[in-house]
Amino acid sequence: MLTCREVEGLLDLYLDQELDTLTSERCAQHLRRCSRCRALLQSKEEEAELIRGCFPSPQPPPDFSKGVMAKLSARKQESQAPRSNILRRFRVTPLIAAAMLIFVFFEAYSTGHLPFSTQGKQEIIREPYIQDDAASDYNTQLQNGMSDADSLDSGTNSKSLSSPTPDFTPGYLPQGFIQENGSVAGSPGGEEQEESVDYTYRNPQTGASINIQITRVASGATATNEERATEAADVSFFAEKDGRHYLIRISGDISSEELKKIASSLK
Amino acid sequence: MEEKTTDQELARRALAGEASAFEEIVIRYQQAVFGVVFRLLRNQEEAEDIAQESFIKCYQNLDKFDQQRPFAPWICRIAGNLALSRLRQLKRRRFLPWEQVSFEVADLTAADPAEALEKNEIKQKVADCIKQLKPLDQLVVFLRYYKEFSYDEIAYILQTRRNNVEVRLHRARKKLHRIFEENQEVERCSPAGK
Structure with missing residues (x-):
């Protein structure tokens, strides 16, 4: 059997239903017999109710959810932006590849490695x-x-x-x-x-x-x-x-x- | 009667790309998230910004949400994390905004306006006391009394031990209890209390 002092220390947890089943049951047994502890419990319940009722509760703005969705949509677009940068880079790559191809072609042409190249014949001059x-x-x-x-x-x-x-x-x-x-x-x-x-x-x-x-x-x-x-x-x-x-x-x-x-x- | 769609179902649909499902999640939890964030930051603008960020982070990590567990502690944990990070940033900048919050405490429709006024006075005192609590203590009280999270859930949200939650709650309750005692003392001494 729990003493009043013990129960007093457990009342908050009892009220919050945070006690294990056995201790909770022992608390309940004590409360059924002890009017002083019951009064204390009632006082705590009132306090809790008061705390709940007067808790400063700032509210989000009415269009909060719309704001979140708009921000989310903007983020999605932002996250796609690097991809478009990559795409832009890919768009550049063919240009680089084309430039390289032209360079290689020109080199081959100038050194006479191409069958239609006339440069090879002129190379002797160089x-x-x-x-x-x-x-x-x-x-x-x-x-x-x-x-x-x-x-x-x-x-x-x-x-x-x-x-x-x-x-x-x-x-x-x-x-x-x-x-x-x-x-x-x-x-x-x-x-x-x-x-x-x-x-x-x-x-x-x-x-x-x-x-x-x-x-x-x-x-x-x-x-x-x-x-x-x-x-x-x-x-x-x-x-x-x-x-x-x-x-x-x-x-x-x-x-x-x-x-x-x-x-x-x-x- | 139509049953309320579960958080898990909404999460699944949101993951599948259904924007309206995620918006429903936002509507469902905006008050809780905003409350968590505001307890720590105590500034409407900052809280709005971080609350929005919390939902965006939630969306980005929706695939990591364990659907066997409740959704509320998870989203509140994200919000708490972001708010605490922001709070640390603000403290480093030696700037901690603090706004007075208005409370809906006056009940003008009450049958006995005098009694309602008296109650309002107590409420105002309690509210002032709550405001004076340390941000984390205030958050713990909010999560317990306002959102009715269990100690374990609060510990999960704040990434701390359950024992720490109990200590914070006990400390906050003691302060609040002092106000109630003072008030009862005033009531006893006043002619109305006789």
Whole structure:
């Protein structure tokens, strides 16, 4: 049996129906027998009623729900806005893709990779080591229907293809030398006719230069000819490539040992 | 007689995209939500704004609502959270709006206007006392007496322990009880009370 003091402490919870079943029942038993605790309970009920009745109850505005729905609708549109930004970005993407396509197309066209490209034929003009007149000669050669097999070079890289002579790029160069230019002379009209390509390498710091002259000669020419090296600063030799014969003459402001090294790297 | 659509049913329909179902939820709970928010912020404008935000957040998280549980504590918890965040913001800015709230306490249609006036005086005192409670205590009293949430539900809404709710309620009741006692004392001393 609960005492009055115990019940007094439990009355709020009893009134709020927050007591467990057993304690609530014990409280009820006490209240049935104790008029003082019953009066206290009644007083608390009145207080609770008063609190409920006078509770400051500010009301939301009458159009509150409409306001919420309008705000919600606006938020939905806002949340769709980033999507439209994305869409806008997607709209931009085709433009970028188109620009890239044009760029790639132009590059392919300018490098002669397209079958209808005329730029490839002109590229020879842009080659830094080929003079314009040679290029026009070579263009004439192409226009005359000369096949790759008939051309002086049937190599695979574009420089070799566009060059009237095989690639005789030296594997060795003294330190500091860079290629300066190249020039083509002679007529490529027939196999027996001479033609030559000059490559110049220069050291920008010292001003020294190396010249490699490659001359296509008649098939009968041999190393025993007069073209053999005659000067200390020159190294000359005959070379054969793709069944054609060439006289290579290397000269320059460097020692004969260096020249020989270059010659060896060419062979 | 047509049965009232359950909150769960409305939530399901709102989730399915039925705007009117969500509007019904707003109408059903706007007073409770506004009450929770106003207890904490005590400013009509702020309360309106946060109450609206509470419903928007509710809508955005409707799919997370456990339909096995009652809806009211859930929406009130969202509102309480937002209001408390806002309150912290306002406190950081050293600005806490405080508005006087008018109460509908005068009953001019009462049979005995003198008695009604006396009752109004008590009501006004209680109302003043409630207003002077700390925001969270006031909210607990509101949730208990006005919305009749259980202690556990109040603890859930305020994200606190049940014990904390009991302590706050006890503290608030003691203050209010003092007013009632004072009033009874006045009644006993007054000629009308004799």
